[in-house]
Amino acid sequence: MSGARFGPGGGETMTENTWNKRTKLVHGGTRRSQYNEVSEAIFLTQGFVYENAAQAEARFIESGPDEFIYARYGNPTVAMFEDRIALLEGAEDAFATASGMAAVNGALTSLLKAGDHVVSAKALFGSCLYILEGILSRFGVEVTFVDGTDLEAWRAAVRPDTKVVFFESMSNPTLEVIDIAGVAEIAHAVGATVVVDNVFSTPVFSDAIAQGADVVVYSATKHIDGQGRALGGVVLGRKDYIRGTLEPYMKHTGGSLSPFHAWMFVKGLETIDLRVNAQAETALKIATALEGHVALARTIYPGLKSHAQNELVQRQLGGKGGTVLSLDLKGGKAAAFAFLDALTIPVISNNLGDAKSIATHPATTTHQRLSETQRAELGITDGLVRFSVGLEDSDDLIADLSQALARLG
Numbered sequence: 353m354s355g356a357r358f359g360p361g362g363g364e365t366m367t368e369n370t371w372n373k374r375t376k377l378v379h380g381g382t383r384r385s386q387y388n389e390v391s392e393a394i395f396l397t398q399g400f401v402y403e404n405a406a407q408a409e410a411r412f413i414e415s416g417p418d419e420f421i422y423a424r425y426g427n428p429t430v431a432m433f434e435d436r437i438a439l440l441e442g443a444e445d446a447f448a449t450a451s452g453m454a455a456v457n458g459a460l461t462s463l464l465k466a467g468d469h470v471v472s473a474k475a476l477f478g479s480c481l482y483i484l485e486g487i488l489s490r491f492g493v494e495v496t497f498v499d500g501t502d503l504e505a506w507r508a509a510v511r512p513d514t515k516v517v518f519f520e521s522m523s524n525p526t527l528e529v530i531d532i533a534g535v536a537e538i539a540h541a542v543g544a545t546v547v548v549d550n551v552f553s554t555p556v557f558s559d560a561i562a563q564g565a566d567v568v569v570y571s572a573t574k575h576i577d578g579q580g581r582a583l584g585g586v587v588l589g590r591k592d593y594i595r596g597t598l599e600p601y602m603k604h605t606g607g608s609l610s611p612f613h614a615w616m617f618v619k620g621l622e623t624i625d626l627r628v629n630a631q632a633e634t635a636l637k638i639a640t641a642l643e644g645h646v647a648l649a650r651t652i653y654p655g656l657k658s659h660a661q662n663e664l665v666q667r668q669l670g671g672k673g674g675t676v677l678s679l680d681l682k683g684g685k686a687a688a689f690a691f692l693d694a695l696t697i698p699v700i701s702n703n704l705g706d707a708k709s710i711a712t713h714p715a716t717t718t719h720q721r722l723s724e725t726q727r728a729e730l731g732i733t734d735g736l737v738r739f740s741v742g743l744e745d746s747d748d749l750i751a752d753l754s755q756a757l758a759r760l761g
């Protein structure tokens with residue numbers, strides 16, 4: 353964490369680190385201009401003026417925490433977002449990226465070189481799988497895929513030359529939860545760096561770094577924005593990694609975040625705790641109401657007692673199941689399509705963490721590129737519907753989902 357920081361009164365007051373979560377989310381990382389604005393400013397500028405030639409020279413040799421050169425390297429609004437999310441996560445530092453995928457790619461590629469070995473969970477977001485399967489292998493990195501929920505499989509797969517282990521702490525769309533502390537212990541024993549894509553666990557419920565993750569990645573497009581407006585991402589970790597390894601990679605390869613999007617995310621963080629808690633509460637109500645419905649083969653929600661890793665959910669996520677649930681309809685694709693088309697409040701789309709509830713059919717959209725065998729292996733059946741719970745009234749959502757299920761007969 354870097355930069356001049358100001359308390360709510362405008363002066364440098366108590367240290368931000370002692371604040372509780374909601375205070376950090378509203379005030380953390382604030383940088384005020386000479387106008388002392390209340391709402392954080394958007395510094396929509398690619399460059400910064402130097403007082404004289406010598407100052408320009410000095411800044412290129414070494415720039416201080418609040419000295420900027422070029423927006424691809426850093427920007428005051430982007431720095432506010434980085435500091436605020438780092439404070440929330442208990443991370444030493446953060447680097448904001450143009451999308452969640454720029455964050456995943458940067459986090460992995462900046463750490464790896466030809467000849468290295470990676471162990472990854474196999475239940476991955478399609479684009480993450482593309483990086484691990486399609487890109488890293490082209491540059492001579494060997495990747496072993498394991499069932500992420502099976503600690504014995506991780507133990508068997510790591511080797512002395514394993515540099516990185518990678519997984520989504522809650523998988524998409526089948527919502528398996530991976531034991532961060534358990535995998536970290538196995539990875540650290542061989543000196544590997546633990547990189548966690550933490551989107552589904554959300555920044556609100558997960559303290560992945562305290563659990564043992566070395567590097568945490570978010571797509572800010574999801575809960576951090578929370579209103580489906582902008583692409584963005586962030587990588588969090590120790591200062592030496594973020595500034596020494598990741599920043600040079602990101603700033604020279606062009607994956608930096610737009611100041612305008614950073615401003616949306618700064619404002620999104622102000623309300624994220626309220627939003628995500630409300631969404632998770634509604635998700636639990638919906639899952640509880642629908643579990644056991646005759647039209648459903650399975651109701652998957654990590655907050656349900658029936659979830660296979662509910663014990664881990666208690667330990668790792670404070671019992672919170674997140675904002676997404678998945679419904680496996682008995683009638684396969686026909687039933688899933690009829691169900692989606694009968695919904696009146698949620699929209700059919702593919703984002704998540706939005707204020708609007710969003711229903712997705714993974715087999716024909718987000719996971720269409722996978723082979724039938726791969727989908728079967730990951731539990732992505734033709735009847736599976738992913739449901740990202742929004743901020744609508746929970747009774748309205750339950751009524752709407754129930755009438756859509758009732759039509760399936």
Ligand SMILES: *Cc1c(COP(=O)(O)O)cnc(C)c1O
Pocket residue numbers: 451452453454456477479480520524549551552571572573574583584585
């Ligand atoms: C959405 C998502 C990403 C990619 O984020 P973008 O902002 O769309 O690039 C990566 N991982 C997970 C788990 C996601 O849900």
